[in-house]
Amino acid sequence: MKHLTRLALAGAVAVTGAAVSAQELYTPNLSYRTGPFAATGIPLMNGQADYMNMLNARDGGIGGVPVNFEECETGYSTEKGVECYERTKDKALVTQPWSTGITLQVLPKTNVDQIPILAPGYGFSPMSDGKTFQWAFNPPASYWDGMSMILQEVSGGDLSSLAGKKIAHLHLDHPYGKEPLPLLEAMGEQHGFEVLPIPVGISEMQNQSAQWLQIRRERPDYVIMWGWGAMNAGAITEAVKTRYPMDQFIGVWWSGHSDDLQLVGEDGAGYRAISWSLPNADAPVMQAIKEHVGDKSLADTEEQGEVFYGRGVVISAILAEGIRNAQAMTGNSEVTPSDLRDGLASLNFTQERIDELGLTGMMAPFATSCADHTGHSGGWMIRWDGSQFVQDSDLLSANRAAIEPLEAEKAAEYAASNAPWPMNEACEAM
Amino acid sequence: MLYRTAGQYKTTYRSDQALFPIRQDALLLGIILVLGWVVLPLTASEFVFQTLLIPVLIYALAATGLNLLTGYAGQLSLGTGAFMGVGAYACYKLVTIFPEMNLLISVLLSGVFSAGVGVMFGLPSLRIKGFYLAIATLAAQFFLVWLFEKWPWLYNYNASGAIQVPNVDMFGVWVAGPQATSTSQYYFVLIVVTVLTIVAINLTRGNMGRQWKAVRDMDIAAELIGINLLKTKLLAFAVSSYIIGVAGALFVFMWRGAAEPNLFDIELSFRVLFIAIIGGLGSILGNWLGAVLIVALPVILNTVPDWIGVDIKSATVEHINVMIIGALIVFFLIVEPHGLARLWQLIREKLIHWPFPY
Structure with missing residues (x-):
């Protein structure tokens, strides 16, 4: 009985509470x-x-x-x-x-x-x-902006300087990780660098020895990482173990989490990530x-001082x-x-x-x-200095001219496969 | 009292072997059917459709498929998730290659593909048994999910590697895709699930079901009395995988709307296996009870704090939820190791004798 009264009371409180805060966002x-x-x-x-x-x-x-x-x-x-x-x-x-x-x-x-x-x-x-x-x-x-900014940073602003080089794309084998691949491959074809996609399955996130063995064998000039959760820490510890040069290892914004780097501390110094926000x-x-x-x-x-917060x-x-x-x-x-x-x-x-x-x-x-629902603010490189992430570059911005045709193509493809798909004709085209 | 069987005489063998020899059982089923076909669709909200009704139906169907194989024919399988995936990808390919084909036909056809794959992976069951067979089906699980990832033709070379359900209409009504209403999706699922459940019940009561049970109980004895083991076991794999494949097609087309390969991972296999085990192996009713416990109860528990007006953080609710469901599973398995279906059977027997037990 006591419980019942308490329940009824709680219910009553809930009802009045809801009535008071009716106006809310x-x-x-x-x-x-x-x-x-x-x-x-x-x-x-x-x-x-x-x-x-x-x-x-x-x-x-x-x-x-x-x-x-x-x-x-x-x-x-x-x-x-x-x-x-x-x-x-x-x-x-x-x-x-x-x-x-x-x-x-x-x-x-x-x-x-x-x-x-x-x-x-x-x-x-x-x-x-x-x-x-x-x-x-x-x-x-967007992710494609991020990839474009990373490529500009590693090429020093001129993508043709990457010709003949090899770039590994270490990614989570999931829609998220595959997302930037079409752009990276298109850029590789255009500027003559080799793209090496290396997927990491969700079940092998924490044990990437096979992937890093491949990296050691192939010796890519850069490793770009699209990782999330436990995959980031796994990749960074493996990179330290295989002594991959940290200044050639660059992550997307979700791979720039301080806790992942704290595991390796000083050994991770030089690792960079692109980010559109700074702490x-x-x-x-x-x-x-x-x-x-x-x-x-x-x-x-x-x-509160970390990147993700x-x-x-x-x-x-x-x-x-x-x-x-x-x-x-x-x-x-x-x-x-x-x-x-x-x-x-x-x-x-x-x-x-x-x-x-x-x-x-x-x-x-x-x-x-x-x-334009993205805004394309650009971003900065952040670098792990051994104890925290610090800003490492001026504001970079994506090469939109290279991305836009691809965006238009994929958006049209999506709309076609989901027909009938209403378009907002009132907007002028990008 | 409620279950008084006095006065219900059977005068023919036919009526004695009816599906529901006791009138009250038939009445109870009738009430549930009216509830499922008329009352719930008229009263349910979008939330109830999408998180309770449709998933319970689909999971119950998948568990029925597994139960035919594991509960009736005694062949342990850990590949359910992957077989559901085969059904889903087959349906996706059928719908995108033949867009003018009726969706009902695509869904029913997609089961044929998973039946074929199921038979292929069922072949080792002739040589190996028990846990060893479970490992062989585990290989199917890992291989197929890997295939879903690595074969871009399956997802039409989509950049994200996921399949997206297009809008599909039947007789002018949207039944799949974002335009479809929950009510039409619910009825579509309900029709398929009802038909397949009736088929499953009759299969298990007929000649084939008896052969499966004989093989389950002792396959050497079954062979001696003239049952062809090869045919029986492979047929069990085929029928079971067919139903699981159809459940997989419904899972993606009528409920999720999009799927990436790791959706069909081992966790899904375990989930369906748990439903079958907790509901009761070797019982069709058990799949439904299990699905309600494993699929619907967590959703209902999640709404309780909100409903009684207690303010708890969402993450905490999730933790408590996991604990309650875990404790309930342990409790039910201690009270009745043979599953919820057996528990219901005992309750029913007690009710028949009540109030004068002897």
């Missing part, structure tokens, strides 16, 4: 704090949540409406991802799928359910084509998080800016998913705006449009 996050990729997921999700909690504490939300940044745990499983998507889609303003597999599943449904997908720095590179993918956004840079403990926004979220943050001070903050800042734009455009403080889509398609992060938001030194300027 519901932006669920399909998080993964459990499962094989939890180590990389937790700092990102902490950064995202802390930024939104800071806005709630400091400004009372966005435009006076509190943000409900609820998490739905997927453990990186696509099955759980669909469950979360179905559970949240009635009220959700946005889907943050956090996995290429879940993105691929949700992407075709966007035209029907009309909820924008926000996949910052991941997902399907051709999503950049806003005319085809009306509801999907992957700001500030900056002195940025005003980090101070605001310390002040307004403080102990309620799930992250400790060390984690900072990236989580930037991701939430992008979403918040999209909501603000939507509020400004409609004049309402409560927005609908389609308002938010328009908001995300008119992001304009100028340097002034970045400073105004307190994100100085954490991200590069970019702007999205109806036709």
Whole structure:
């Protein structure tokens, strides 16, 4: 009986609680704090949540409406991802799928359910084509942008200098890892360098001796890594073991996680990764998080200084800016998913705006449009100096002229295989 | 009381051997069928369709397929996930090569491909038994998933290596792909699953099922009484893989909408095997009970904290969920090692004698 009363009480509290906070911006996050990729997921999700909690504490939300940044745990499983998507889609303003597999599943449904997908720095590179993918956004840079920037850095800005060289693409054997291959192969053909794709199966992420034996035998001039979760640490320890020169080993932004490098410490010095975000403990926004979220943050001070936490903050800042734009455009403080889509398609992060938001030194300027859903902010090389990641280059930007035809081709292919697929004819072409 | 059998006399052998000799059983099934065919589709929300109804139907079908092989014919298999994959990829190829073909036909045809592959990997079962056979089917599991990754023709040279379900219509109604409504998908699955379940029940009650059981209980004795082991075992592999293949096609086309090769990994095989074992090997009903426990219960448990208004972090709920489901599996297997179907059978017998047990 006692239990029953308690249950009834809890129910009553829940009902009144819901009534009070009826006005909110519901932006669920399909998080993964459990499962094989939890180590990389937790700092990102902490950064995202802390930024939104800071806005709630400091400004009372966005435009006076509190943000409900609820998490739905997927453990990186696509099955759980669909469950979360179905559970949240009635009220959700946005889907943050956090996995290429879940993105691929949700992407075709966007035209029907009309909820924008926000996949910052991941997902399907051709999503950049806003005319085809009306509801999907992957700001500030796509995987193909990342690959193009890496190639420019290793070639010193002139890809023809790579002629005759050999570049290994060490990747997770998964849609995510295969994503940049078409671009890399096209570039190789055009500029005369050899591409050596080396897949790592999900079950062999932690034991890559076979792959590194191949690398030792083939002696590639550069190894480019598209790794995630346990694969990064596995690759970096193997690279140290086989004494592969660290300054010829470069990762994508998801392979630039401090914890993976701490395992090898000094031995990993010289490893680089491309990144569209930088950690900056002195940025005003980090101070605001310390002040307004403080102990309620799930992250400790060390984690807050890391690359992934900072990236989580930037991701939430992008979403918040999209909501603000939507509020400004409609004049309402409560927005609908389609308002938010328009908001995300008119992001304009100028340097002034970045400073105004307190994100100085954490991200590069970019702007999205109806036709361009990525923005292509460019990025920096970050280098592991033995104890932390430091900025290693000036802002690099992708060679868009080389990428755009490929993007248009793949987007058209996707639309054709999913016919009938509505196009946004109102946008002018890219 | 509820299950009073007094007065239900059988006057012919035919009626004595009916599927449901006790009237109450038939009534119960009737209620469940009405619920499944009429009440639930009218009342269910999108969430219920996509996370409870459709997956339970599909997993129950896959477990039925496995149960025919493992529970009835006694051949242990760990390759279920890969055979589901064969069905899914076959269906994908059929739909993209012959877009004008009726989807129902493609789904039913895709089972033929997995039946062929199943027979191929079933050949060793003539020489090896038990755990050794399990290892042979494990080879199928790893080989096929590897093939799904390495053979780009299977996924139409898609850059991401995944298959995406296109929009498919039947008689002017979208039944697969993003345009399809959950209700039409549910009915499509329900029709296929109902038909195949009836086939499975009748197979196990007929001559073929009896031969399977004889082989399971003692294959030398079965051979001595004139059962052809080669034919019987391979037929079990063929029928089982056919049903599993159809379940795989439904799994991707009617539910997931997209699939990458590692979806069909060993975890899926184990999941289906657990459903069959916890539900009860050698029982058709067990597959349904098992699917409800393994597939639907976690989803329902996930909504409980929200429903009673307790504020717990989503990750914590996930951890608690895993613990509860694990504890329940252990509990049920201690209470009744022969699975949920046997548990239901015991309850039913008790009910028949209640309130005057002797």
